[in-house]
Amino acid sequence: MSDSDKKKIVHFHLGEENYKTVMTAGKHELIADEPEHVGGKDEGPDPYDYLLMSLGSCTVITLKMYADRKEWPVEDIYVEMRHHKAHAEDCEDCDDPKARIDKIEKDLIVKGDLSEEQLNRLLEISKKCPVHKTMLNDVEIISTVEKK
Structure with missing residues (x-):
């Protein structure tokens, strides 16, 4: 069995x-926790923070x-991300929780002497990272x- 065929196992307790x-x-x-205002002790990032960290890394x-x-000549790369839920633009019943969609905003900041064409190419490549593709695919759990 090749390394790519092995199932990755992560444990949670x-x-x-x-x-x-x-x-x-x-x-x-790693530790995950919820903020104090929802009953956690804020001892680690919350699950959505980890989702953004996975995509950002x-x-x-x-x-x-x-x-x-x-x-x-890329000297440094930064990514800033935000997650929120927004109403679908064409929702019939906007009070229905299913009418809300997850939005992730991803800002790339690249340090280096790059042309506009190179920066645009990096933006396109950023959409091809494996986690980005996974998040846009249908996922069976x-x-x-x-x-x-």
Whole structure:
């Protein structure tokens, strides 16, 4: 089985501290939590922060790899992201929760002596990072439950 055929396993554990979640990916451990105003202790980013971090980190890595291959003079890459929910423009019943769509705003800031054409190309490449593509595809989530 090739490395690309292996299933990636990430573990999550919600302990006794209300919403604080310990997440483990291989040898890496992260904490997620909710802000205090919703009952958490704000001991880590919330799940939507991690969603944005996943997309943002994939974006900058993809851009860096592309710029390196092209030998473009990219000195630094920043991405700023925001997430919010907005009403669909053509909603029939705007009070229906399904009428709200998730919006992610992604601003790229690239430091380096690049032409307008190169910057526009980087913008296009940013939309081709694997996480960006995954988020735009139909995703099937298969859930199971067991009792311990």
